[in-house]
Amino acid sequence: MSKIFIVGVTGGVGSRLAPKLLKSGHEVTGLYRNEEQEKFLKDLGVNPFFADLMDITTEDLIEATKGHDIIVFSAGAAGSGTNRTTVIDYETPVKLLKAAKVNNISRFYIVSAFMDSIRDKPRNKSFEHYIKMKRDADNEVVASNLDWVILRPGTLVTSEGDGLVNLQRAIPYGKVSRGNVASVLDALINEPSIKNEIFELVDGNSTISEAIKAVKR
Numbered sequence: 001m002s003k004i005f006i007v008g009v010t011g012g013v014g015s016r017l018a019p020k021l022l023k024s025g026h027e028v029t030g031l032y033r034n035e036e037q038e039k040f041l042k043d044l045g046v047n048p049f050f051a052d053l054m055d056i057t058t059e060d061l062i063e064a065t066k067g068h069d070i071i072v073f074s075a076g077a078a079g080s081g082t083n084r085t086t087v088i089d090y091e092t093p094v095k096l097l098k099a100a101k102v103n104n105i106s107r108f109y110i111v112s113a114f115m116d117s118i119r120d121k122p123r124n125k126s127f128e129h130y131i132k133m134k135r136d137a138d139n140e141v142v143a144s145n146l147d148w149v150i151l152r153p154g155t156l157v158t159s160e161g162d163g164l165v166n167l168q169r170a171i172p173y174g175k176v177s178r179g180n181v182a183s184v185l186d187a188l189i190n191e192p193s194i195k196n197e198i199f200e201l202v203d204g205n206s207t208i209s210e211a212i213k214a215v216k217r
């Protein structure tokens with residue numbers, strides 16, 4: 001079983017992922033930024049690590065991630081401005097990659113975005129910036145020497161999901177429930193032979209175990 005450090009643990013995906021990982025027998029540390037989230041994390045069984053991604057340095061993250069085996073990035077600026085998007089969605093994964101290297105943490109999972117998202121709508125500057133930051137972060141992950149998986153979900157919907165997905169290297173754009181994203185991440189983390197892969201994910205017709213089996217090489 002692994003020691004897993006989650007950035008974005010209080011979010012829609014992260015808060016659904018942590019209990020699944022704990023149930024699988026992993027130990028989970030989660031970064032949080034609001035003091036009132038500490039009890040929520042402790043009640044889940046997550047080791048809380050208090051920090052704000054807008055201030056955190058690579059050195060802080062080296063210290064925080066020491067002793068872990070896996071890093072999961074599922075944070076996001078959630079449309080709170082271009083500067084915050086740059087820092088949270090691009091610079092934080094870059095800092096985490098550096099921390100992973102220093103600490104010999106070989107496995108890295110990142111929740112990215114579906115690059116075709118909302119292509120049928122008029123261009124929006126801040127959304128284009130968000131997609132660029134996600135893409136730039138993915139490029140850094142691919143260039144690292146780590147064992148990584150990049151997960152690119154379609155538009156997220158707040159629901160637990162029915163456990164039926166479409167997961168592949170290229171699929172048509174669609175929506176996906178946050179619960180299904182968490183379940184797929186949990187399944188990928190529990191299948192370490194799947195690495196150095198970029199997957200797109202939407203809700204679909206395959207069970208998660210069928211979907212994972214189908215993408216295994």
Ligand SMILES: NC(=O)c1ccc[n+]([C@@H]2O[C@H](COP(=O)([O-])OP(=O)(O)OC[C@H]3O[C@@H](n4cnc5c(N)ncnc54)[C@H](OP(=O)(O)O)[C@@H]3O)[C@@H](O)[C@H]2O)c1
Pocket residue numbers: 007008009010011012013014031032033034051052053054073074075076077078088089111112113114152153154155156157178
């Ligand atoms: N929205 C979509 O349709 C969509 C589509 C594809 C991919 N994605 C990506 O999917 C991932 C997960 O999305 P989600 O819906 O779970 O996100 P979410 O609910 O907005 O959660 C974002 C997480 O990031 C944390 N965070 C934000 N700013 C922070 C800061 N300054 N310091 C510390 N933590 C901070 C949040 O903490 P708090 O709880 O304190 O806010 C939360 O844990 C994100 O990377 C997102 O970009 C989203």
